[in-house]
Amino acid sequence: MVLTASYDLNDNKIENNVLIGEYTEQDKTNIIFRKTTSNNNYEIITHLNTQMNKPIAYGQMRMILFGQAFARKGIGDVINILSRDAEISSHLQLAVSSDKPEDIMRATIETHDPLYLMRMIEQNYINENLPNVNLHTHVFNYYGQGQDIYIPTFKLTPNESVEIDGIALFKKDKDVHHLSIDECIWLKLLLQNAKSGTFAMTKEHNENILIHIDSSKNKMKLIQSNPQLIIQDRLKINASIKNISEEIPIRKKQQLDELEKELEEYVRNNIEKLTKKLQSLKVDPVGFGRFTRSRDRKWNENEFYRQYDKQFTFNLDVEIKLNQIGTED
Amino acid sequence: MKLMNDKYSVSPGNVFYLMYISLVGIGIMNFQQKMILPNGSENDGWISIIIAALLILLLTKMMYVVLARQDIKKASLVHINLRYFGRFFGLMINWIFILYFILGGFVWFQTYIQVIQLWLFPNVNVWPLSLLIISLIYYAVSGGFQSITAICFWGTLLLYTFILPQLYYITPYIRPSNLLPMFNHNLSQYFFTTREFSHEFISCIILLAVYPFVQNPKKSQKWAFIAIGASALIYLIYFFMSYMYFSLGELKITLWPTLSFIAMIELPVLQRMEYFIVAVFLLKILAAISIGIWASCHSAKLMHSIRPSRFLLVILLIFFVCFIFREPSSTAILQDFYSHTGEILVYLYVPLIFIISLIGKNSGKTEAKGNT
Numbered sequence: 001m002v003l004t005a006s007y008d009l010n011d012n013k014i015e016n017n018v019l020i021g022e023y024t025e026q027d028k029t030n031i032i033f034r035k036t037t038s039n040n041n042y043e044i045i046t047h048l049n050t051q052m053n054k055p056i057a058y059g060q061m062r063m064i065l066f067g068q069a070f071a072r073k074g075i076g077d078v079i080n081i082l083s084r085d086a087e088i089s090s091h092l093q094l095a096v097s098s099d100k101p102e103d104i105m106r107a108t109i110e111t112h113d114p115l116y117l118m119r120m121i122e123q124n125y126i127n128e129n130l131p132n133v134n135l136h137t138h139v140f141n142y143y144g145q146g147q148d149i150y151i152p153t154f155k156l157t158p159n160e161s162v163e164i165d166g167i168a169l170f171k172k173d174k175d176v177h178h179l180s181i182d183e184c185i186w187l188k189l190l191l192q193n194a195k196s197g198t199f200a201m202t203k204e205h206n207e208n209i210l211i212h213i214d215s216s217k218n219k220m221k222l223i224q225s226n227p228q229l230i231i232q233d234r235l236k237i238n239a240s241i242k243n244i245s246e247e248i249p250i251r252k253k254q255q256l257d258e259l260e261k262e263l264e265e266y267v268r269n270n271i272e273k274l275t276k277k278l279q280s281l282k283v284d285p286v287g288f289g290r291f292t293r294s295r296d297r298k299w300n301e302n303e304f305y306r307q308y309d310k311q312f313t314f315n316l317d318v319e320i321k322l323n324q325i326g327t328e329d
Numbered sequence: 330m331k332l333m334n335d336k337y338s339v340s341p342g343n344v345f346y347l348m349y350i351s352l353v354g355i356g357i358m359n360f361q362q363k364m365i366l367p368n369g370s371e372n373d374g375w376i377s378i379i380i381a382a383l384l385i386l387l388l389t390k391m392m393y394v395v396l397a398r399q400d401i402k403k404a405s406l407v408h409i410n411l412r413y414f415g416r417f418f419g420l421m422i423n424w425i426f427i428l429y430f431i432l433g434g435f436v437w438f439q440t441y442i443q444v445i446q447l448w449l450f451p452n453v454n455v456w457p458l459s460l461l462i463i464s465l466i467y468y469a470v471s472g473g474f475q476s477i478t479a480i481c482f483w484g485t486l487l488l489y490t491f492i493l494p495q496l497y498y499i500t501p502y503i504r505p506s507n508l509l510p511m512f513n514h515n516l517s518q519y520f521f522t523t524r525e526f527s528h529e530f531i532s533c534i535i536l537l538a539v540y541p542f543v544q545n546p547k548k549s550q551k552w553a554f555i556a557i558g559a560s561a562l563i564y565l566i567y568f569f570m571s572y573m574y575f576s577l578g579e580l581k582i583t584l585w586p587t588l589s590f591i592a593m594i595e596l597p598v599l600q601r602m603e604y605f606i607v608a609v610f611l612l613k614i615l616a617a618i619s620i621g622i623w624a625s626c627h628s629a630k631l632m633h634s635i636r637p638s639r640f641l642l643v644i645l646l647i648f649f650v651c652f653i654f655r656e657p658s659s660t661a662i663l664q665d666f667y668s669h670t671g672e673i674l675v676y677l678y679v680p681l682i683f684i685i686s687l688i689g690k691n692s693g694k695t696e697a698k699g700n701t
């Protein structure tokens with residue numbers, strides 16, 4: 001059973017690696033690593049079968065890793081294959097690896113879990129800064145109008161373990177830019193009503209504060225679409241303080257209010273920085289296009305993205321409420 | 330004023346199951362697809378579902394009026410045609426209906442087998458399965474009208490029991506903005522979609538054949554209406570779920586949208602939910618096929634006194650032979666043919682007999698008076 005697979009380019013040939021789970025005795029999984037090369041995206045199973053004593057099954061496959069070279073060239077073909085195959089689960093995860101996919105996969109073998117990478121992604125979007133992703137959301141965005149796909153990225157740490165280091169932004173089916181893991185939280189806040197995520201803020205005298213997002217609500221409003229596109233966004237965040245330097249006073253209600261103001265300003269600046277970046281890259285993972293389509297009857301995809309980087313103003317209002325703080329009034 | 334022995338008839342409430350089964354067919358698996366064709370009304374398809382349901386409601390009302398104006402002993406499809414169209418044309422129309430019911434049964438049978446082949450087990454040998462279904466049909470139909478009603482009952486429960494868990498799993502992924510902006514299509518697109526969608530409902534004509542087997546048939550009218558409401562509701566639920574779950578471009582390449590999002594549900598013990606649902610769906614398909622075949626057997630009996638059990642065997646033999654000579658492309662052709670015949674039968678025939686019956690003598694009332 002293939003559980004994790006990868007696509008990479010090597011000398012203009014496609015290199016596929018797979019982790020195959022062999023369930024022997026109770027709860028013990030043997031991981032078999034196999035590698036093939038082929039000229040196209042379709043022959044992976046055939047080539048793998050030539051290396052196996054049992055037929056390859058891929059109905060349980062839950063993770064596909066793309067090498068960066070492959071992702072730059074385009075993953076549309078693979079998404080197409082996956083979306084048409086009834087055996088493929090919508091819960092499958094896609095990822096791009098900044099290092100060689102082979103090394104990343106080999107690094108997870110010692111965990112005895114052929115789905116280690118998939119579980120990393122899932123646990124990170126449930127508990128941390130990654131937005132909710134799976135094959136369904138990718139297929140939705142890829143075939144739908146007005147939103148680009150975004151896929152988590154993996155890399156190897158110096159001591160040979162794997163970490164999620166951000167999100168790869170795609171234009172059509174090509175990898176164009178990688179966001180760092182710190183930027184992911186801002187994307188997540190724009191994409192969904194977040195139930196998790198943390199960010200840290202450093203104040204001028206090096207006092208630190210770590211904020212955990214309990215819940216957020218994002219409400220966009222289309223102010224005007226022609227000739228200038230203006231979207232007004234209201235982001236409400238319920239957050240709690242995880243850690244805070246002792247120097248920051250938060251005993252009094254007034255001090256807390258000031259802190260909230262500061263945080264709001266900080267979040268707003270960061271999100272605006274992100275959207276500016278997305279505009280200059282001409283990618284739209286947030287789905288501004290999809291949102292405008294739903295409000296504007298005359299919406300046209302090409303038209304919209306022609307004015308996206310220059311004639312688009314994104315106004316953001318952030319409202320943060322800090323929970324569970326004992327204050328004396 | 331009992332028409333028939335209690336042994337064969339069913340109580341008025343059961344009309345709900347019979348109607349519901351005829352209205353919600355295998356089309357529930359992919360009706361969303363038919364709305365996106367170049368001239369479909371896509372995210373506004375729900376309007377078409379409501380219009381189609383109202384139309385069918387009107388036609389059902391007409392059927393009830395026609396039936397109520399018949400001599401209670403002769404309130405069936407066969408007798409109505411013989412009465413209004415004379416012996417020769419009456420018989421001809423009756424045979425058209427018989428063939429139409431059989432065709433409907435075969436179309437469903439073939440579509441179901443195709444779902445299994447395309448979605449579940451691409452390499453499976455379908456012969457054992459189709460033989461099993463054919464023998465189940467024989468078993469159900471030869472059991473008589475009451476046993477068919479019972480199967481209809483189970484078939485009805487089925488989809489409704491799965492809706493709640495489905496909603497639960499789908500909710501995190503739905504995007505209501507997919508449905509916006511509303512009303513962004515033109516009239517011809519609405520018309521096209523309504524027409525296309527109303528093909529799901531054309532089996533409602535079965536009511537004319539079932540009617541004499543209902544005790545107190547006039548009371549069953551409200552149950553027929555409730556059944557139409559319930560089926561419209563289930564189509565609406567699946568419509569909204571799939572249009573919010575899939576993006577339009579994605580829907581275009583999704584062959585069976587309903588199955589695709591059932592596949593989203595993954596339980597620890599049952600990872601492939603859609604296999605289970607398709608297996609259970611057999612019950613519904615079986616019920617739908619059985620009513621059609623029962624109706625044609627019964628009509629043949631009323632007309633020519635052909636023994637239903639013999640006629641049933643003939644029909645199943647036809648099924649078998651058709652199945653041998655089937656081709657993958659023939660399913661779509663048959664479906665099209667069935668839908669268009671049904672369109673004529675339902676939208677022209679029902680209003681026609683409605684008007685004729687209004688002009689003609691009302692035998693229903695005189696009979697009732699005569700009895701009391």
